[in-house]
Amino acid sequence: MSHTAHIRSHRKPRRSASSLAMRAGVAGGVLSTLAVAGAAGPANAAEPVTQTLELPTLTADLATQAAQSADATQQAAANYQLQAERDAAAAKAAKQAKSDLADAKQKAADAKKKAEEAARKAAAERATRGTTRIALTADDTSGSTGTSTGTGTGSSTGSSTATGSAAAVISFVKSQLGKAYVSGATGPSAYDCSGLVQTAFKQVGVSLPRVSQDQSTAGTQVSLSDLQPGDILYWGSAGSAYHVAVYVGDGMFVGAQNPSSGVSEHPLSYDQPTGAVRVL
Template sequence: MSHTAHIRSHRKPRRSASSIVVRSGVAGGVLSTLAVAGAAGYANAAEAEPVTQTLELPTLTADVATQVAQSADATQQAAANYELQAERDAAAASAAKQAKADLAEARQKAEAKKKAQEKARKEAAARATRNAERTVLSASASTSASTEAASATVTGSSSATGSAAAIVSFVKSQVGRAYVSGATGPSAYDCSGLVQTAFKQVGISLPRVSQDQSTAGTQVSLSNLQPGDILYWGSAGSAYHVGVYVGDGMFVGAQNPSTGVVERPLSYDPPTGAVRVL
């Protein structure tokens, strides 16, 4: 045994690692506890006294609300007035346009009516003039025809021979037959149908209508008529009636539906002219 073994060491005994760890843990726990407590205290303080900021909004009074409502009504009324005015303007423009068109149409109708009246007046005046001319010409022609017919009665030949005699005999034999437009015998005739049929008796073919028969032969004077000559009324080429001179100032013709085929003196209905075919 050492002589120092029973002497205590003057140095402090070493602490074990486990003891240090325990103490460190205790200290750490204490510090943690303090930290948690501090945090909790801060949190509690925060909850106990929250920070609050209040914003004060203006309050609408009854007068302001009324003014706003009145302003809205006024705006709406103004808009309605503008719309109504626009409609009135459009209607006025449309009415003015229609009135202008109606006026133009009325003027055109009035002008057309005026022209039509003027045309009718001129035509009436022209007709009156033509009628007056016809009256004068007819009177002149009648006078001339009467004079020539009277002369024919004195100077014209009254004896018929040959073909002329046959034609005269035929037309005289048809006196009393009926007048029918377009008829050529044997029971009825019209004026040109009687003349055409009479000349067929001697083998002469004449045109069917009076206009053509009035130019079928040689024009002769009414003062130099011979039996068998064709008499016509109207102008040559446009005659409206024909008959046959039978001598002694007499003619035979299919006059009209009232008289039928008759024998009459030239003075009864003086002809305008005559043609000689034989």
Template sequence: MPHTAPIRSHRKPRRSASKIAMRAGVAGGVLGTLAVAGASASANAAEPVTQTLEMPTLTDLSAQVAQSADATQQTAANYQLRAERDAAAANAAKQARLDLADARHKAAAAKKKAAAEAARRAAAERATRSAPRMALTAATTMGGGAGVSVDASAGSSTATGSAAAIVSFVKAQLGKAYVSGATGPSAYDCSGLVQTAFKQVGVSLPRVSQDQSTVGTSVSLSNLQPGDILYWGSAGSAYHVAVYVGDGMFVGAQNPSSGVVEKPLSYDPPTGAVRVL
């Protein structure tokens, strides 16, 4: 390197005045802007910001509260009504079960009572039939097997007059049905047949067997005549009646299975007899 070459200086070169002035202007502008912004911020901070919120009026709140209260009350009323209905249904079911049990108990008691009454009546019938059976046996022996002993002074076993008409009528009804309460012409019960038979000869008899067993004059079973009324049971409380037709035979409406039949006295010995003609 030649000794005459210039040596670089270590000192910084001076900035030109124009650059310095420009930089100063920029700085001043920035500072001015900051000052304006600061002033604006101060002004904004000093002035309060107002924000409008829409709040529900008192009238609207009252209406909403009232509607809610009405809905709650209606729901409670519905629950109460349902509870009352459920309770009523449960009580009705319970009462129905109690009524059914009571009805069954009463039916069983009535059935038991009816069975006891039937047994009592059967025993009474057997007791009342035992004595007449013995009397008829003796009468048969005395009458030579005719089935009944007829007093010669009282007539014979051959019917005459009104008695013959009655005998003829009851025999004409043989085979007809037994119907409780019937008085002919196609069906009869026991007292209905007797009453209708005597009506043929102008004699008016009571309707039921109990009363028919007390009309006329009581006669002995050993002194029967055609047309006499036979009864079963005691006089005044007889449960069956028929007409004696002679020769130890009677005609009566026996029961629903037999209807009107002709049977010997030994078939079902009567308790007693009355004479109306």
């Protein structure tokens, strides 16, 4: 026996394999537990992030709705603006049309006035030329009987076959020979052409229109080849006549001609009328 056999060895006893395995298992379990806890920890920490992921989706929906609302508002504004422009254009067109109509009416009135003035001047010029021709004829026939005196202010020596109301009209117009011509006058000291005719027929109870245009359509139209004493002669067209007179028979008429000759008697050849109407 060794002399050291009774001395306890200072070396630690060797651990058995089973003990080491157990300890390794425990350590592994602890590490696994820590690993699981570590994995669980970040997972729990990520939950708030998972909740906030829905916010971008909600925000996008709101942005889409806002954009759609803005588009609708812009479209409505564009429609209102278009309607306003159409209304303004319609109002402008109506105003222009009204102005154009007023201008057209004024131009038509001016043209009518000029035409009437030209017709009066033409009638006055014809009457003046006719007076000159009558005066020359009177010089050549001053000794003859049964003809006009040619002065434009005397009465015809020819006989008239008028009777009744026609004779009264003729008697009246002849009684006015020599009186003045004044535009718009109806007697008793002066007349214009239609004023003389109107006043003459008023003596027998016949009411005639005041102006030549209306007097030229007041009765029945008759041919100039079928005239009777008391017929109304007119110059111009029926409804647009610019002068009237009274046929007194024997190819003569009496009328208020113009300022230079006044109420006078002339042959039809002095100024050939356009037509005639019969009211008696």
